[in-house]
Amino acid sequence: MNKLDIAKSEPLWNTNKNIIYIISFVIIFLIALPLFGLNSFYLHLFIMIFMHAVMAQSWNVIAGFSGQISLGHGAFFGIGAYASSFFFVQYGISPWISIFIGIFFSAIVAVLIGIPMLRLSGHYFAIATLLIGISFQVVFQRWELVGAASGLWVPLTQGDSWSSLQFHSSKAPYYYIFLFFLVITFFVVWLLNRSKIGFRLRAVRDDAQAASSLCISVSNYKIIAFVISAMIMAPMGSLFGQYILIIDPDRMFNIEISIIVLLITVLGGIGNIWGPLIGAAILIPISEYSRIYLGGTGGAVDLIFYGLILMIICIFRPEGLISFVPKNILEREKQR
Amino acid sequence: MTSEIILQAIVTGLMMGYALIAAGLSLIFGLMDIVNFAHGEHLMLSMFSSFWLWSLFGIDPIFSIPITIFLMALCGIATHYFLIRYILKAKMLIQICATFGLSIFIRSIAQLLWTPDFRNVDKPLLEGRLEIASVFIGQPQLIASIVCLVAFIGLYLFVTRTETGLALQATAQDRHAAEILGVPSNKMFAIGWAIGLGCVGVAGGMMSNYFFIFTDVGINFALFAFVAVALGGFGSIIGCLYAGIIIGLVESLGGLLIDPSFKLLYVFAIYLLVVIYRPQGLFGRY
Amino acid sequence: MKILTVENLSRAFGGIKANEDISFEAEKGKVLGVIGPNGAGKSTLFDLITGYTKPDNGKILFENKNIFGLKPDKISSLGVGRTFQKLKPFADQTLLENVMIGAFVKENNIKKARDNALEIIEFVDLIEKRHHFARELSTGQRKRLEMARAMAIKPKLLLMDEVTGGVDQKTIPGLVELIKKMRNLGVTIVTIEHNINIIMEISDSILALDQGKKIAFGSPKEIQNNKKVIDAYLGTVDAA
Numbered sequence: 076m077n078k079l080d081i082a083k084s085e086p087l088w089n090t091n092k093n094i095i096y097i098i099s100f101v102i103i104f105l106i107a108l109p110l111f112g113l114n115s116f117y118l119h120l121f122i123m124i125f126m127h128a129v130m131a132q133s134w135n136v137i138a139g140f141s142g143q144i145s146l147g148h149g150a151f152f153g154i155g156a157y158a159s160s161f162f163f164v165q166y167g168i169s170p171w172i173s174i175f176i177g178i179f180f181s182a183i184v185a186v187l188i189g190i191p192m193l194r195l196s197g198h199y200f201a202i203a204t205l206l207i208g209i210s211f212q213v214v215f216q217r218w219e220l221v222g223a224a225s226g227l228w229v230p231l232t233q234g235d236s237w238s239s240l241q242f243h244s245s246k247a248p249y250y251y252i253f254l255f256f257l258v259i260t261f262f263v264v265w266l267l268n269r270s271k272i273g274f275r276l277r278a279v280r281d282d283a284q285a286a287s288s289l290c291i292s293v294s295n296y297k298i299i300a301f302v303i304s305a306m307i308m309a310p311m312g313s314l315f316g317q318y319i320l321i322i323d324p325d326r327m328f329n330i331e332i333s334i335i336v337l338l339i340t341v342l343g344g345i346g347n348i349w350g351p352l353i354g355a356a357i358l359i360p361i362s363e364y365s366r367i368y369l370g371g372t373g374g375a376v377d378l379i380f381y382g383l384i385l386m387i388i389c390i391f392r393p394e395g396l397i398s399f400v401p402k403n404i405l406e407r408e409k410q411r
Numbered sequence: 412m413t414s415e416i417i418l419q420a421i422v423t424g425l426m427m428g429y430a431l432i433a434a435g436l437s438l439i440f441g442l443m444d445i446v447n448f449a450h451g452e453h454l455m456l457s458m459f460s461s462f463w464l465w466s467l468f469g470i471d472p473i474f475s476i477p478i479t480i481f482l483m484a485l486c487g488i489a490t491h492y493f494l495i496r497y498i499l500k501a502k503m504l505i506q507i508c509a510t511f512g513l514s515i516f517i518r519s520i521a522q523l524l525w526t527p528d529f530r531n532v533d534k535p536l537l538e539g540r541l542e543i544a545s546v547f548i549g550q551p552q553l554i555a556s557i558v559c560l561v562a563f564i565g566l567y568l569f570v571t572r573t574e575t576g577l578a579l580q581a582t583a584q585d586r587h588a589a590e591i592l593g594v595p596s597n598k599m600f601a602i603g604w605a606i607g608l609g610c611v612g613v614a615g616g617m618m619s620n621y622f623f624i625f626t627d628v629g630i631n632f633a634l635f636a637f638v639a640v641a642l643g644g645f646g647s648i649i650g651c652l653y654a655g656i657i658i659g660l661v662e663s664l665g666g667l668l669i670d671p672s673f674k675l676l677y678v679f680a681i682y683l684l685v686v687i688y689r690p691q692g693l694f695g696r697y
Numbered sequence: 698m699k700i701l702t703v704e705n706l707s708r709a710f711g712g713i714k715a716n717e718d719i720s721f722e723a724e725k726g727k728v729l730g731v732i733g734p735n736g737a738g739k740s741t742l743f744d745l746i747t748g749y750t751k752p753d754n755g756k757i758l759f760e761n762k763n764i765f766g767l768k769p770d771k772i773s774s775l776g777v778g779r780t781f782q783k784l785k786p787f788a789d790q791t792l793l794e795n796v797m798i799g800a801f802v803k804e805n806n807i808k809k810a811r812d813n814a815l816e817i818i819e820f821v822d823l824i825e826k827r828h829h830f831a832r833e834l835s836t837g838q839r840k841r842l843e844m845a846r847a848m849a850i851k852p853k854l855l856l857m858d859e860v861t862g863g864v865d866q867k868t869i870p871g872l873v874e875l876i877k878k879m880r881n882l883g884v885t886i887v888t889i890e891h892n893i894n895i896i897m898e899i900s901d902s903i904l905a906l907d908q909g910k911k912i913a914f915g916s917p918k919e920i921q922n923n924k925k926v927i928d929a930y931l932g933t934v935d936a937a
Contacts, residue, residue, distance in 0.1 A: 274801060288773050292770045337511070382518075
């Protein structure tokens with residue numbers, strides 16, 4: 076066989092087959108875990124990890140896979156939360172359906188925001204996203220329709236209700252719902268990376284000019300990335316609203332959300348599908364434990380940590396913690 | 412809506428010290444292509460410096476300004492030495508995350524040490540109002556604007572007329588060429604940071620006379636400064652002056668004519684209009 | 698047939714007239730060489746034709762279709778490929794991935810796109826390096842990467858900007874062979890070159906620019922004896 080035929084006979088992707096087994100095992104483990112009697116705190120911890128992993132993956136799509144640095148991504152979390160909760164609270168539409176309303180609204184907002192932002196890149200883009208994130212908080216704090224500063228209060232059901240996506244006797248259903256979304260999201264992103272769209276997004280990320288010489292409409296793909304990213308983030312806001320049962324601007328449009336999704340992804344490894352999961356698995360426990368042990372000042376100490384870790388990662392290991400994982404766990408040996 | 416009220420708004424707008432704050436930001440960016448996302452927090456530090464010097468040692472803000480400037484310059488050098496110099500060659504994303512991380516770090520340490528409570532300097536030497544042609548001008552604001560303007564002019568002269576200033580410009584334009592000619596980049600960067608934050612020290616020191624001082628005070632100022640730099644043109648010091656004035660006016664008039672709680676949005680609108688229709692700003696290099 | 702027609706193309710940046718009133722034609726299936734001293738406006742010309750910069754005025758017809766003012770991705774989808782003088786590989790991706798992105802223009806299926814890309818990589822003789830990251834490749838290899846990537850979109854017209862610039866002497870004959878191979882496949886090539894010998898060897902016709910203006914257009918023989926061209930180059934016709 077000549078070299079060309081050898082090359083053509085190579086598998087398309089060089090993912091280590093064993094990874095499939097590892098992932099399956101982990102998923103089965105996670106499904107089984109609550110059955111061994113996790114208490115409320117640990118359920119909450121896992122829920123937070125799952126949720127933040129998905130949120131960070133949303134940021135990963137826009138920043139890691141398409142190169143647009145957003146410092147205000149929390150906005151889509153809030154939009155998802157408000158959109159779904161509003162339709163549930165006002166019109167009684169089941170949360171399961173209004174989650175999709177939330178996704179729809181954030182997709183629309185992503186397009187509306189994305190189009191003017193197409194002209195921006197780099198620092199200009201980042202600053203604009205910062206302004207957008209804060210603007211949303213300002214607007215929602217004064218918008219009477221959605222409760223202004225007090226926000227929306229989800230009517231409490233008697234006991235557990237799957238139709239209203241509300242559970243009081245145990246956090247376990249929330250755990251499974253978030254786990255479900257986690258698996259689905261990661262699967263979707265995995266598919267995205269292996270698709271033609273994924274290749275083109277990476278091209279836009281690495282060199283927009285070269286990409287446009289290869290028939291790639293940079294504008295279109297930037298918007299596509301924006302929309303996909305928003306649609307991943309929105310359900311997390313919706314579900315979080317159903318989890319804490321109150322939706323207000325301080326919780327849903329907090330700049331901390333934008334900060335933490337960035338931090339988790341950069342910590343874990345930006346541009347890598349596992350980065351958000353690794354980052355969340357490490358950062359969220361730290362955050363939750365510090366909340367307990369440091370009590371009232373827990374909030375500020377959290378952020379001190381975040382800032383410090385972010386700076387340290389940027390200086391010493393910008394590729395993130397994923398770079399510590401030995402290559403042959405994730406990838407087959409490449410023919411060289 | 413009388414013309415006096417509008418005039419009042421204009422005067423108030425003209426006196427915001429955004430230009431000087433933006434100038435510091437622009438200087439740093441012009442030198443090394445790094446946007447200091449912690450700029451607002453540095454401003455906050457300078458205001459607190461002024462406050463603590465007054466609260467603990469009884470030094471009035473006017474007199475403590477030199478100390479504040481010195482402390483901020485040190486802060487600038489420290490920032491460069493401990494953080495910036497490691498990310499000079501990194502990807503833009505990492506640079507942005509690094510200074511963003513710094514801003515979070517500074518703000519939250521401040522919250523831990525000093526609590527988020529609002530402080531203010533009680534009965535500073537500089538206080539009171541003047542009335543000129545039925546427009547009220549706060550004395551501290553007026554003096555602050557004058558001082559900031561003087562500092563701004565001083566900065567401009569320094570950058571364009573002194574040897575160090577020209578060396579800075581050379582480094583800004585072409586680092587390697589400048590190095591070959593004997594201008595050490597690292598030192599220039601450190602000086603840039605010292606001056607950039609020194610400007611912030613002047614602005615913060617003066618504003619502590621009449622502004623509430625609290626740990627989140629930097630956020631809005633930082634945003635306005637970013638917009639000012641983009642409007643004036645990244646890298647242009649003169650642009651900051653015009654941009655600072657425009658933004659002050661927009662904020663003030665917008666707040667008066669439309670709604671004060673949406674000031675941020677008006678400034679944001681200006682930002683969008685500028686970067687979309689004139690990406691290089693008024694005087695920018697881009 | 699004239700695959701590319703340019704008439705009175707002009708573009709100024711501030712006070713500098715980068716391209717002034719340039720007109721020429723490219724014959725389908727032939728090689729058009731573009732020469733000129735540094736700063737003559739050659740790369741600007743490419744930017745104008747491929748849509749990266751909007752001309753101030755003039756006419757650009759590709760296959761008799763007006764492409765004035767179209768965006769780069771639209772122009773490339775009509776069949777115009779290009780390489781860049783300042784190389785622009787997708788640094789964090791492998792050679793194969795780089796070329797695949799070009800291949801996706803004509804092929805939606807990933808496996809087929811990959812195979813098409815491999816064929817082109819073989820064509821430029823880099824098949825052993827297919828899994829190397831673009832940033833690991835040498836300059837000459839990167840030049841070939843750009844050519845392969847541009848070829849992958851199966852262009853009818855390929856604009857190449859200084860492919861032999863900054864490359865070892867011994868690599869040059871290989872690159873020249875590559876250009877001839879591409880021409881033999883029916884691709885019309887317009888290539889900016891500094892190396893006069895190469896230009897003379899591969900070009901069917903030559904366009905000479907100086908200070909933004911066209912100073913000569915004709916066959917290699919005509920250009921060789923053109924006084925204006927010789928003056929512009931200060932008589933360095935036998936530069937190595």
